[in-house]
Amino acid sequence: MPTYRDEVVVLRTHKLGEADRIVTMLSRRHGKLRAVAKGVRRTSSRFGARLEPFMVADVQLYQGRSLDIVQQAETLGSYGADIAAHYDRYTSAHAMVEAADRLNEAEATPQQYLLLVGGLRALARGEHASRSVLDSYLLRAMALSGWAPGLSECARCGRAGPHDTFVAQLGGMVCRDCAPTGAARVHPETAALLDSLMAGEWGRVDAASPGSGAAASGLIAAYAQWHLERGIRSLSHVAADPGGDR
Numbered sequence: 001m002p003t004y005r006d007e008v009v010v011l012r013t014h015k016l017g018e019a020d021r022i023v024t025m026l027s028r029r030h031g032k033l034r035a036v037a038k039g040v041r042r043t044s045s046r047f048g049a050r051l052e053p054f055m056v057a058d059v060q061l062y063q064g065r066s067l068d069i070v071q072q073a074e075t076l077g078s079y080g081a082d083i084a085a086h087y088d089r090y091t092s093a094h095a096m097v098e099a100a101d102r103l104n105e106a107e108a109t110p111q112q113y114l115l116l117v118g119g120l121r122a123l124a125r126g127e128h129a130s131r132s133v134l135d136s137y138l139l140r141a142m143a144l145s146g147w148a149p150g151l152s153e154c155a156r157c158g159r160a161g162p163h164d165t166f167v168a169q170l171g172g173m174v175c176r177d178c179a180p181t182g183a184a185r186v187h188p189e190t191a192a193l194l195d196s197l198m199a200g201e202w203g204r205v206d207a208a209s210p211g212s213g214a215a216a217s218g219l220i221a222a223y224a225q226w227h228l229e230r231g232i233r234s235l236s237h238v239a240a241d242p243g244g245d246r
């Protein structure tokens with residue numbers, strides 16, 4: 001029988017008929033998957049809540065002619081409840097899975113899967129500001145997909161930095177010769193925070209001022225909206241203040 005197993009993060013679900021759902025997942029080895037979970041909306045479903053968004057599961061799939069079919073699902077990481085109980089975690093998780101969905105349209109790698117699992121786990125544990133977890137995820141996920149913003153050299157001409165102007169449309173930090181007239185300057189603390197978010201230096205990220213956190217979030221959001229086709233709709237629901245509920 002043509003079946004296969006993989007570890008997945010559930011990105012989103014759609015209703016199908018009376019009791020079924022189409023589940024869109026990012027898998028560790030098979031890239032993005034869409035599969036039917038039969039009977040999942042019945043209260044007696046053997047899948048329970050294992051195929052809800054943000055859940056990490058080991059699944060067995062049967063290769064169907066058009067869509068694959070989920071045969072089994074075992075929970076590996078149950079982050080949904082801890083994320084859904086906090087609005088800031090929920091909105092950040094939503095933006096993360098939406099970005100993962102966009103970024104893995106063509107090719108997906110185990111690194112993308114592991115980055116998303118790590119991000120959701122960090123949100124569920126509440127170890128850092130949710131917005132910082134999201135911002136770091138967005139920078140690193142875009143970098144894995146070949147969309148890393150330029151943070152040291154000028155993104156347009158390559159001149160060595162540091163530079164003090166960020167222009168999303170030009171690909172990141174740019175020198176003063178390349179910056180359009182009137183482009184806003186980036187405070188050095190904000191520029192340093194962008195580096196720390198990209199590198200996952202959490203000690204520095206957690207110590208950043210709320211002002212530079214909000215400024216970095218704005219730049220990252222603008223960059224993601226510009227470079228990801230159709231943008232990330234759920235980013236508009238994420239609060240700008242990274243100092244919120246931890």
Ligand SMILES: [Zn+2]
Binds near residue numbers: 158176177
């Ligand atoms: Zn330049």
